[in-house]
Amino acid sequence: MNTINTQAAERLEKTRFLRKIKAEMKANVIETLVSMEENNELPKDLKVKRYTPNDETADALSYIGEFCAFHNLTNTLKCLRAETNGDIMVLRTAGNEKSKLARAIEIYNQKKAAEAPAPEN
Incomplete structure (x- = not known):
């Protein structure tokens, strides 16, 4: 056995x-x-210890967060947010311009919403 x-x-x-x-x-x-x-x-x-990102690691975490969002890895993203004391910032490249990955996520989500069937009454 x-x-x-x-x-x-x-x-x-x-x-x-x-x-x-x-x-x-x-x-x-x-x-x-x-x-x-x-x-x-x-x-x-019970002491819940979590990682707090510093300036050097915040950008890397942003890319990871955007990657998880783009690939619909919701549980991984929830776990990552929980372990980093909250929400992960959206990476911005200049001013209010988002990173290419963040823009790709927005476009993908817009297409997905447009393709979704309309709710029946």
């Missing part, structure tokens, strides 16, 4: 399903913790 469990775990690891399951679980746990924190439901002895 033990070898069957070991073989199953090895197969899950080789096919990378185990990694995906762990990432999904982590995203759900972080999302729940953030929700509990917002509602003041966290136990007082």
Whole structure:
């Protein structure tokens, strides 16, 4: 019986399903913790430690956030936002001009909204 469990775990690891399951679980746990924190439901002895980006890493996080949004990686983006103490800034290149990736996301979302069927009455 033990070898069957070991073989199953090895197969899950080789096919990378185990990694995906762990990432999904982590995203759900972080999302729940953030929700509990917002509602003041966290136990007082539980310390949730999160990463606070500095000026050097903020741009990189913005690109990662835009990439996740573009590819509809919503759980990954929620987890990233939760681990970085809130929302990730939208990267701007000059003045109010957004990065090429941010503009591509907007265009993609506009096309998607235009293609969506109209709600029936």
